[in-house]
Amino acid sequence: MSKIIAIANQKGGVGKTTTSVNLGAGLATLGKRVLLVDIDPQGNTTSGVGINKADVENCIYNILIDDIPPHDAILETKIDGLNIIPATIQLAGAEIELVSTISRELRLKKALGIVKQNYDYIIIDCPPSLGILTINSLTAADSVIIPIQCEYYALEGLSQLLNTVRLVQKNLNPHLQIEGVLLTMLDARTNLGIQVIEEVKKYFQEKVYRTIIPRNIRLSEAPSHGQSIITYDRRSKGAEVYYELAKEVLSYE
Numbered sequence: 001m002s003k004i005i006a007i008a009n010q011k012g013g014v015g016k017t018t019t020s021v022n023l024g025a026g027l028a029t030l031g032k033r034v035l036l037v038d039i040d041p042q043g044n045t046t047s048g049v050g051i052n053k054a055d056v057e058n059c060i061y062n063i064l065i066d067d068i069p070p071h072d073a074i075l076e077t078k079i080d081g082l083n084i085i086p087a088t089i090q091l092a093g094a095e096i097e098l099v100s101t102i103s104r105e106l107r108l109k110k111a112l113g114i115v116k117q118n119y120d121y122i123i124i125d126c127p128p129s130l131g132i133l134t135i136n137s138l139t140a141a142d143s144v145i146i147p148i149q150c151e152y153y154a155l156e157g158l159s160q161l162l163n164t165v166r167l168v169q170k171n172l173n174p175h176l177q178i179e180g181v182l183l184t185m186l187d188a189r190t191n192l193g194i195q196v197i198e199e200v201k202k203y204f205q206e207k208v209y210r211t212i213i214p215r216n217i218r219l220s221e222a223p224s225h226g227q228s229i230i231t232y233d234r235r236s237k238g239a240e241v242y243y244e245l246a247k248e249v250l251s252y253e
């Protein structure tokens with residue numbers, strides 16, 4: 001079985017990249033073949049797995065715009081079984097360049113179709129917008145994971161995201177599903193976090209993952225070392241919860 005999961009929320013800084021890198025690393029450590037796809041011009045997933053963007057020859061931009069074979073952009077990471085299609089700042093131009101391209105919403109789907117069979121999971125880290133790059137991701141994906149930060153205003157903007165999911169289902173990808181809703185950056189010392197959990201559960205019910213990601217300093221340190229939490233500090237709470245999440249995702253296979 002092979003599954004493509006987009007990690008999406010147009011709200012910035014909610015844990016999309018942290019979840020892409022560490023869920024990907026968790027699944028790979030559990031023996032799955034995983035491809036990360038960085039489709040955010042910020043390229044945080046790319047640097048987060050230790051790739052120097054200055055050394056990248058081909059990135060997701062060249063796949064979307066120049067139609068290069070996806071194999072030519074795939075790189076290995078330090079984790080066995082974890083590959084990546086990187087993003088560089090070059091991708092910032094893609095939103096505008098794609099506007100005049102034929103079947104512009106289908107570019108990523110077409111490319112990932114070529115490599116899908118080589119992987120158990122393909123995880124796409126979306127940018128914080130609902131533009132053409134996120135639309136490409138939702139069109140290519142079997143399902144979407146929505147990370148929600150346990151903070152005030154957590155639910156703000158969600159109806160816009162869900163509306164986009166519905167539009168993609170209607171027009172581009174009828175089989176797109178919501179894989180799950182992930183609560184992130186919980187500060188268990190505050191009542192606010194607990195309130196957000198309750199509110200999100202009321203809204204999404206059984207779609208909310210049992211695993212809740214707490215705030216954990218090691219999770220925020222790992223990217224600056226170009227590492228997933230699993231290689232950076234295997235014994236940390238952050239590593240423990242992302243392993244839990246990987247197992248939970250596998251349990252719904």
Ligand SMILES: Nc1ncnc2c1ncn2[C@@H]1O[C@H](COP(=O)(O)OP(=O)(O)OP(=O)(O)O)[C@@H](O)[C@H]1O
Pocket residue numbers: 011012013014015016017018019040042044126127128184185186213214215216217219220221223
């Ligand atoms: N559970 C956590 N505990 C502590 N820090 C975290 C946690 N999750 C994420 N962070 C930190 O919060 C910041 C935002 O997280 P991240 O980059 O994963 O969000 P994002 O949704 O990908 O952001 P963007 O929308 O800019 O792409 C980062 O500095 C990250 O290291």
Ligand SMILES: [Mg+2]
Pocket residue numbers: 016017018040044125126
């Ligand atoms: Mg990000």
